[in-house]
Amino acid sequence: MDTENVGTRPKLPVVDAEVPFAFEELFFSRTDWRGVIQAGNTVFQRVSIYDWNELFQKPHNVIRHPDMPKAVFWLLWDMIKRGEPVGAYVKNRAKDGRYYWVFAIVTPIEGGYLSVRLKPSSPIFTAIVQEYASLLAAVPDSKAGAKAGVEVLSRRLSALGFDDYASFMAAALSQEIAARDQRLGRRPDAAIACFDELLTAAKSLLKQADLIFEAYARSEYVPINLRVQAAHLGQSGTVIDTISSNYNLISTEIRNNMDRFIASAASVLKTINDGLFLLCTATIQREAEEQFRREIALSQDAGGGDRDAEMRLLEAQRSHYREKTIDGLAAINDRAGSFRRDCAEMKRLAAGLEVTRIMGKMESARLAVVKDGLNELIDDLEAFQTTITENLKEIDTNNQNIQVKARKLATLVDGLAIEAA
Template sequence: MARATPSIDPSHSDIDSGESAFGFDELFFSRTDLAGIIKYGNSVFQRVSVYSWEELLSKPHKIVRHPDTPRAVFWLLWKTIKEGKPIGAYVKNKAKDGRYYWVFALVTPVDGGYLSVRLRPSSEFFGIIENLYPALAEQERRENLSPEDSAKLLLSKLNELGFDNYAAFMTAALGKELMSRDNHLGSNEDGVILRFDQLLKVTQSLLREAENIAAAYKASEIVPTNFRILASQLGDDGAAIGVISDNYSLLSKDMHTLVEGFIASAQSVVDAINTSYFLVCTARVQREVLDFFGQEQTETHQSVREREMDLLRRQQAEYVAKAQDSLSDISIKCNGFRRTCLDLDRLATGLEVMRVVGKVECSNYLGVKDRVDDLLNKLETYQRTVTGALRTLTHTNTLIQQETDILRKQAERAA
């Protein structure tokens, strides 16, 4: 196996801190079979873990597990990779001599097993996790929680931080870790990552406006029922109001179906961006670990080394292709969302026409004018909310597509 001279940041804690240190410029990896048994790793992994290769090879990867890392993390990890998907996670590991080391691990399925690439974490997300993990691990032990139940608690904590799901968290965290790593190494800012980071912020307005439309619809949902009640109270004199009620009920049913799909469509755009961001970052890390491994001095037999290099090359090429495909998927999702916006705008226009007609038709209902005006005003408020939100959404959706086109070109150059 490889041996390399440690490259440790001078400001990093020394051995007295209880850490087994490694540098920001170091990346390490290990490969396991489908059962998590270690089959290979690079020199940094061996050095930081403090185990000899004889003690690592053919052993379960949990040999380096630290009790401060909640079992919830590994439950999520195994669940994801067994589905054939990559995952990123903060992990606190334990070296043979009792020292610890934190990593941000990227785990991806490979032929016959899994590849885990690790980098040294240092972003603001890491600070949060440093405090969160030990507390959750202690709660697991104290309450004898199953890994799945603990995972639910972890996800609820991430929800409180503003993340809808674990995928959104791991994507944002990986991006921030790479930006922080570049800063520590004095490297130029990664333009693709910066643009994706900004794009994630833009998507928040997409979801916010979509939720505003849903909330406005819910607030106006009772209007057709109130029209029907008013029409029945007026008897034959309420015919015009009855027509308004029937027409609005028909539009309302269409609106209900469309609003439900509308939120899902907006979420699909956000999910596509998160997926693409994560894949682009993963491809970058795998390219860097390939370069790093290629420069390591190693005692590994040349044929074994070439085999591992070939695996890393194929893995990196696979994720470059996945990242590029995912950028195309963002455009597809944006086009679908645009069509949904057009459908919603059509219904909103129908509501406005009906409101204006209703105002004219009901102008003679002096006895119930205040009640009619109140209902029509609610329709106006809803229609204005929808129109305003759709205007913002159309602009945001166009911006996302423009940014995606730029990202696609940047990713192609980087590949």
């Protein structure tokens, strides 16, 4: 069965007015594997303005708003069907045609999926309202249009500075939590703030790795030109020829390492984004669970079904995502550790370059007559070597910083310590 298309919806009127709800209010709904509603809290039911029996056992598109691009739901289903959590801005339509916006975090849960939502207010939200409107205008509202829309959306997110949807949803959720905390007069979440520093450090890692790559590309021609110089020098160019071969060997090794090196730096950033999303998910799930506990203590109708069973599911999900967050933090520590090992390999190669450069310098001093072109090449080699050494030094500091912070975060999140990798 096509999971995301259960049932058909008649065209319903829309009203350009918002259904109010408080920043404090979180809502949740739970569906089966097909997206058919199984449970929810009173905020969900109240804001949608449907009676509980109009929601129960109905496909979740009962509250779909025509302003929502299909691409967003395509992405949502694609991720949850792969067992991954997903976050998305969603505009919903209440029974009376009014709308309400949420940031939804949808996670796989026993027997289906759980969506926990908060009221968005960050600057990313403002940008996304605009992006959704452009997306809707750009691609047809059809199944084929959904796939095309995903590509348009990825291009737009990339123009907004996000590498992919995962990094977008991590930034969006963390900024929504920060904006919400501020509106509610709460202190900023220390763990989320710490993640901001981690992200800055990881972005510098990638930048520094890129600078090394660019410097490598600039000096790629050096060995061949050294060889040409050696040929010009005839008999007296033998040492330069050897230097060129040495340099060529090291440079080839650097080339072979480069892709892994850049991928390794990118994977540090990826684990940090994933960890941030997990941490934020766990934070909101915990608060939703607390709200539901208060709700069922106050009202007999809350949850629309077996409230105790629902409570147990929420508790289990919250605990599962807390564990996943701890695993995510350990993954950051591990990835940063293995990137440090990749850096150590680069350092070894940079040291080899240094030896070659000194030999070249001595040789060019000895060959005083024809040293002009040679000197330039040795200068290029020196520039490359300096760029590698300086950036590796900064990478090292950043990397250590990331590992220290990931371990500190683990104690902040759960009082658990992570072994140094």
